[in-house]
Amino acid sequence: MSRENAIEAVNLTKRFGDFTAVHQVSFDIPQGEILGLLGPNGAGKTTTMRMLCGILLPTGGEARVLGYDVARQPEEVKRRIGYMSQKFALYNDLTVSENLDFYAHLYGVPRQKLKSRLAGLIEMAGLRGHEKQRAAEISGAWRQRLALACAIVHEPPMLFLDEPTAGVDPVSRREFWNMIYELAGRGVSVLATTHYMDEAEFCNIIGMMHSGHLIALSDPDSLKAGTQGILLEIECDDPGRAEEILAVLPHVVDVALHGILLHVTVPDESLRPTIAESLTAQGIHVARTEIVLPSLEDVFVSMVGAENRAGVRTETD
Ligand SMILES: Nc1ncnc2c1ncn2[C@@H]1O[C@H](COP(=O)(O)OP(=O)(O)O)[C@@H](O)[C@H]1O
Ligand SMILES: [Mg+2]
Known part of the structure; x- marks a missing residue:
């Protein structure tokens, strides 16, 4: 494991019964980089992410996150990462502040750091003045920013975001991504999934997933130039x-x-x-x-087309 890579995945595979949801996926994420996993519903993005978070045991291959083996040391991984799942859990009856406070305790943020940490997150998420509002009362875009703030309350060096901006308008999506950039600028490594092709342009590296296979892995410009x-x-x-x-x-x-x-x-x-x-x-x-x-959408369509013409390596290989 080189010290610069936050993630190293080699032939990561997940089978559910005789169905292969993720098939021999390999990639690295250098520290401070943002990798976007792109692909339609059912491509295997969430399953890949859950294996890397130490939540789901791989059935094949291996992966290290921040130097820890996801299969053998899942607790070490979980403690050090931030994970905003597809259906992130905010407590609707709690206020903005109370939600942050709850997650801070869950992650064991030291008492003496709590106040300044929470103030910083409120500021970053643009939620100042709304601390006392219940989570149920704020807009979808604000909830997403609050969820991100909750996911990083323990200042994890590695952040997993599963379709973090689904259902949010383009302007709010951009604001959300500005927060991600800021984190990456501070050295945080990010793995994000999305099915918004335009959103993938915000990433340093793009992995395109289709039917459990990683069919392309490159920076956005090379992907486009490579068509x-x-x-x-x-x-x-x-x-x-x-x-x-x-x-x-x-x-x-x-x-x-x-x-x-x-x-x-x-x-x-x-x-x-x-x-x-x-x-x-x-x-x-x-x-x-x-x-x-070509837009990334064009690239994706052409890659999937090429893959299909090659007879998408059969499910049994
Ligand atoms: N626990 C599970 N048991 C059986 N099949 C699953 C399970 N979780 C996911 N799958 C299947 O694996 C495939 C990939 O799912 P998922 O990783 O959620 O895709 P994505 O996040 O790209 O939409 C889908 O066909 C899904 O139905
Ligand atoms: Mg998913």
């Missing part, structure tokens, strides 16, 4: 029919609808006029074709 060919964004009438026409063209690698726009992957730029002509020939008016940088 094959170029991406054309096409605005035309009848995008649905245009998609069908383009899907069967031999030089089209991928085509996907993005709202009313089409995203078409082709091997190189010279095909741009050909694509437009193919549509015009079928009576579709093309308003615009433009070369765009």
Whole structure:
């Protein structure tokens, strides 16, 4: 275990009966970095996280968190991490302050540090002036920030966030991520899961999960740069029919609808006029074709496509 890695996972696997929820997942998180696990529901993100938190015993592979083996030393791991689970538990009948106080006692924060610690967290979470409000009375975005404050009340060097901003508006999500940045800036390492593709852009490293497999692991820019060919964004009438026409063209690698726009992957730029002509020939008016940088969503779609074409390594391997 190198000292710089907060997490080292090697072939981490979880089977439930004969179903494999997480299949040989390997990655490191260097200290102070934010790794985002991205993927649709059921991909295995929560299961991966729960194994790393020492809550769920792996059925294969191994992982060290802050130097401790998650299977053999789960209590050592649990004591040193912060975990904001998908359904984080705030006490609705308690006030903002009382919730923090409760978690501070649970984690054994020393008495003499309590007051300044809680004041700092209230400040960081932007909850000053709301200390006496009951958790049930504050907005979803504030509850999320309070939950984060509760999860870090013992100042853990490693933080696990399971879909921390689900259901929160974009502005509040950004504010939440600013808090995460601040923590990472202080050396805290973070593993966060999300299914918001845009949110993954906030992470230093992205792991894309699909059907229990980690199908990509890289920084956001490399992931985008690593996609094959170029991406054309096409605005035309009848995008649905245009998609069908383009899907069967031999030089089209991928085509996907993005709202009313089409995203078409082709091997190189010279095909741009050909694509437009193919549509015009079928009576579709093309308003615009433009070369765009792929979003993480494009990358994900193309990775999953490639994985499926390769016949997603069977469930039995
Ligand atoms: N305790 C369990 N028993 C059986 N299957 C489970 C259990 N927990 C999770 N699963 C299954 O494992 C898969 C991955 O779940 P999960 O890790 O929660 O995915 P995600 O967090 O990416 O949505 C799902 O198909 C889920 O139904
Ligand atoms: Mg989940």
